[in-house]
Structures are given as structure tokens and as C-alpha cells.
Amino acid sequence: MSANADMIVVVEDDSSIREMLRYYFQSTGSEVRAYESGEEFFAGEQGRSAPSIYLLDIMLPGMDGLEILRRLRGSRTTADVPAIMLTARTAEMDRVTGLESGADDYVVKPFGLMELQARIKAVLRRTRRESPVLRCGDLEIDTAARIVRKSGEQVELTYKEFELLRLLALHRGAVLSRDEILRAVWDYDFTGETRTVDMHIKALRQKLGDDVIATVRGVGYKMN
Numbered sequence: 001m002s003a004n005a006d007m008i009v010v011v012e013d014d015s016s017i018r019e020m021l022r023y024y025f026q027s028t029g030s031e032v033r034a035y036e037s038g039e040e041f042f043a044g045e046q047g048r049s050a051p052s053i054y055l056l057d058i059m060l061p062g063m064d065g066l067e068i069l070r071r072l073r074g075s076r077t078t079a080d081v082p083a084i085m086l087t088a089r090t091a092e093m094d095r096v097t098g099l100e101s102g103a104d105d106y107v108v109k110p111f112g113l114m115e116l117q118a119r120i121k122a123v124l125r126r127t128r129r130e131s132p133v134l135r136c137g138d139l140e141i142d143t144a145a146r147i148v149r150k151s152g153e154q155v156e157l158t159y160k161e162f163e164l165l166r167l168l169a170l171h172r173g174a175v176l177s178r179d180e181i182l183r184a185v186w187d188y189d190f191t192g193e194t195r196t197v198d199m200h201i202k203a204l205r206q207k208l209g210d211d212v213i214a215t216v217r218g219v220g221y222k223m224n
Contacts, residue, residue, distance in 0.1 A: 007051035010034040011041045011068060013060050024113050038063030049173025050081050053120055058087035066101050073102040082127045084119060134169040136223055141169050155207050160185060164200050168223040177220040
């Protein structure tokens with residue numbers, strides 16, 4: 001997964017719409033995981049890191065989109081992940097119910113793909129601006145104040161160490177290659193070797209503990 005790619009999870013029982021969304025958003029550089037039911041969704045997402053955003057159809061067989069949303073909002077790991085509801089319903093009360101259940105936006109079918117993409121970008125901008133603190137286990141990363149705390153105790157990091165930790169936390173669970181990390185943290189013009197990344201990872205482990213960042217042999221690193 002690209003260091004800058006958004007992960008979009010789609011739950012939609014209409015296979016043509018589901019595959020259209022998968023194809024479109026993958027073509028724009030996003031990663032997509034798509035499911036046809038709430039039951040399949042919860043089974044498929046078990047053990048995976050939370051995505052950037054959920055797209056949930058309300059009218060689903062079995063568990064509907066509102067029930068999925070309620071369960072997501074009730075879980076500590078997904079409570080703050082934004083969600084957009086997709087539905088053919090146009091009644092105002094249905095819209096209110098979705099928003100009161102914790103939806104960040106509501107898009108009525110049929111919709112244009114470019115409009116939906118614009119809605120997603122708007123929601124992500126808004127939610128990321130409102131959530132400057134990243135939490136990974138006992139680690140708290142305040143991206144606005146540039147302060148890191150582990151178990152409540154502040155940890156002093158260099159500028160690049162902080163940027164590297166922030167990058168891994170934003171993509172928690174995803175494996176980032178050394179080249180991706182170099183481009184994101186040191187910019188495309190950096191001419192050093194990938195050993196620079198290894199040295200900074202080693203420094204972070206010394207300050208935060210060996211269990212925070214995992215090495216994926218032959219690929220790169222990920223935050224646990």
C-alpha cells in the first residue's frame with residue numbers, strides 16, 4: 001500500500017455498484033476492501049487495521065448499514081473512523097437516523113462517482129483536522145503539538161523520528177517499504193541509503209520499546 005493511499009471499505013450488496021466503486025477508487029490510487037453483507041464485513045475485517053473511511057449501504061440483507069454503523073461506533077478501534085451512508089432512501093427521517101447514528105455524511109443513489117469522491121475527501125479533511133491525536137496502544141501522538149507520550153510519559157523525539165512515527169501510525173497495520181518511507185519522510189530528492197530508515201527505526205525502538213514497530217522481512221516496517 002502506498003504511504004499516501006487511503007483505505008476505503010465498502011459494504012454494498014449490489015454487485016455492480018460494489019465492483020464499480022472498487023474499480024473507480026483503485027484507479028484513483030486508493031486501496032479498497034469490499035463486502036456484500038454486514039456478516040461478511042465483520043468476518044473479513046477481523047484482525048485488520050481500521051480503514052480511512054467506511055462506505056455503508058443502508059439497505060442490506062440481514063444486518064443493515066445502520067446496525068453496522070452502531071457496532072463500529074461502539075468499538076474503541078473504529079469509533080472515530082468516518083463513515084458515509086449510501087442509500088436509495090430519500091425520506092428526511094431516514095437521513096436523520098443515519099446522521100444521529102454517527103454517520104459523517106449521507107449520499108442518495110444514484111450518485112456520481114466524482115461527487116462521492118469529493119464527499120469522501122471533504123469528510124477526511126474534516127475528521128483529520130478534528131483528530132490531531134493518534135493513539136496506538138499505550139502510545140499517544142499529538143500531531144499538532146508534536147508531542148509523543150508512552151503510558152502517559154512524554155518521550156523526546158527528533159524531527160525525523162517524529163515524522164517517521166507519525167507516518168507509521170497513520171498507516172497502522174500496513175507494511176511500508178523503506179523506499180516509501182524515504183519518499184514520505186525525507187522527500188523524493190533524498191539521496192541517502194535506505195539504511196537511514198533502519199537507523200531511525202532502531203532509535204524509535206530504543207525510545208518506545210521493541211514491540212511498537214515490526215520488521216517485515218524483505219519488505220519494510222509496520223506499526224503493530
